[in-house]
Each structure stands twice: as structure tokens, then as C-alpha cells.
Amino acid sequence: MSVTLRVHDLTVAYGAISAVRGVSFSVEAGELVTIIGANGAGKTTVLNALCGLRTIRGGMIEIGGEDITDMPPHERVRRGVAQVPEGRRLFGRMSVAENLEIGGYTRSDSAGKRKDLDHVLDLFPRLKERYRQLAGTLSGGEQQMVAMGRALMCRPRFLLLDEPTMGLAPQIVDLVLDAVKRVNAEGVTVLLVEQNAYRALEIADRAFVLESGEISLTGAGPDLLNHPRVRSAYLGYDE
Incomplete structure (x- = not known):
């Protein structure tokens, strides 16, 4: 909405x-x-x-x-209201998956979160390849994708x-x-x-x-x- x-x-x-x-x-x-x-x-x-x-x-x-x-x-x-901050501000020692999961921390609808995660991975296919990789080891562009995906996870x-x-x-x-x-x-x-x-x-x-x-x-x-x-x-x- x-x-x-x-x-x-x-x-x-x-x-x-x-x-x-x-x-x-x-x-x-x-x-x-x-x-x-x-x-x-x-x-x-x-x-x-x-x-x-x-x-x-x-x-x-x-x-x-x-x-x-x-x-x-x-x-x-x-x-x-969700923000993608300047500088991304990811949790570098956590995986891409964990950073995305944090984006949905206010939500309790597991099925909805799964659907939104699939949407994020469809929007940024590279994150599917890097899903278990530590966020701090990604390129700048990949980190930006994670930051945007994290914000989208709160729908x-x-x-x-x-x-x-x-x-x-x-x-x-x-x-x-x-x-x-x-x-x-x-x-x-x-x-x-x-x-x-x-x-x-x-x-x-x-x-x-x-x-x-x-x-x-x-x-x-x-x-x-x-x-x-x-x-x-x-x-x-x-x-």
C-alpha cells in the first residue's frame, strides 16, 4: 500500500x-x-x-x-517507513541472509517474509549467489543491493x-x-x-x-x- x-x-x-x-x-x-x-x-x-x-x-x-x-x-x-542509509551500514560480520532477515524483524508473518525474500532475490539475483557470504566481503555494489533488500524486507x-x-x-x-x-x-x-x-x-x-x-x-x-x-x-x- x-x-x-x-x-x-x-x-x-x-x-x-x-x-x-x-x-x-x-x-x-x-x-x-x-x-x-x-x-x-x-x-x-x-x-x-x-x-x-x-x-x-x-x-x-x-x-x-x-x-x-x-x-x-x-x-x-x-x-x-524504511531507509537505505548513506554508506549502507550493513552488519559486515553477518551473512547476506542474516542482514536481509534483520530487515523483517518487526514482522511476524513468516509466509509474507518468505515471499518478500523471494522478491528481493529476484530483484537482485546476485544476492542469491552470495546468500551465505559475509556482507563485509562483498563489493560496494553488492553491499548496496543488500542494503536495499534489507529495507524492502520490512515491506x-x-x-x-x-x-x-x-x-x-x-x-x-x-x-x-x-x-x-x-x-x-x-x-x-x-x-x-x-x-x-x-x-x-x-x-x-x-x-x-x-x-x-x-x-x-x-x-x-x-x-x-x-x-x-x-x-x-x-x-x-x-x-
Whole structure:
């Protein structure tokens, strides 16, 4: 089941420094929305606030019409919110199988988990080959597949992806983004933070540009892909 996210006047600070200031946006059920921006713009901070991993100073977060602003992270997972964090953060001394199993820790439906595991292994066939291998011994691309698979094992309604293509070879970037599109096409609402602005805007229904903790531009993905300011600042084109 898809879910709608609404963020109202979100403000997050690190001590006296405001990392995100008065950010408001929505992601409608079934959309694939991306946030682009330079390093330090506040993109990861926004995602961590949505997951409950960062205390907010002001504003409100709603998922499916429910106020989750003060809800602890594990309860947000139970509401269908899953994050694929920057850097993957796998349990390196545990197998691929064990990492995937952890993704479904809030669930008690064994048959459903088995079905979702089969879906993950269908999405990423390489994980079937590496199923009993320690996650820490995998390549970067394979680790990213495990991280995405782990998030999908909680059967999310809303998937947050933080820099999923960072440091990956071009062919693995294609594989990962194809998987993101497939998951979205299956009905999961996606919010994607991505340094590769061109690839992100190519697949996004809508996009936001975050600059110095504030949203400076919004629009459809293809429209921002051709916006002079975006092309100059993020795509390397001189206008």
C-alpha cells in the first residue's frame, strides 16, 4: 500500500547552526521524488529527520495523514517507513541472509517474509549467489543491493534512499536505479536523495533542489533537468 508524506516547516539544528530551515514539501502516494543539492545542503538531515534519527527543532511530519513528528524510529518502521542509509551500514560480520532477515524483524508473518525474500532475490539475483557470504566481503555494489533488500524486507510503503549510487561503477548504477524504478512501479512511494543529479532527475516524477538548508526550486524531474540554473550548478553545463 502506498502512503503520502507531508512535511510542514521542518527545522533541524546542530547546536546553534540550523542545517534545515522551514522546509515544506509533500510526496504523494506512488510518486518517485528526488532531492538534489550540493554536499552540506541538508539532504541527509532531512531523511534522518523523517526516520526519527534526528531531533527536529520545529515543524511537523505526517505519514498517511498521521502525525509522526515525535514517534520513535522503530514505530515509524512499523508504519511502513524504511531507509537505505548513506554508506549502507550493513552488519559486515553477518551473512547476506542474516542482514536481509534483520530487515523483517518487526514482522511476524513468516509466509509474507518468505515471499518478500523471494522478491528481493529476484530483484537482485546476485544476492542469491552470495546468500551465505559475509556482507563485509562483498563489493560496494553488492553491499548496496543488500542494503536495499534489507529495507524492502520490512515491506515499506515509503522508501527513503540516501545516495544509493555513490561510489558505484556505471553498470551497477544502472542496476540500482532500475531496481528503484521497479520498486516504485510496484506501488512503493520513493524519496531519493542523490548526488548524481542527472540520473536522479531522469527517473523522478518531481524534484526539489535544497540549498543551504532551504528548498530553492521545485518542479517535475524533466523540467528541472532542463532548468538553466540546475544545468549550470548541478549538471556541469555552462549556460
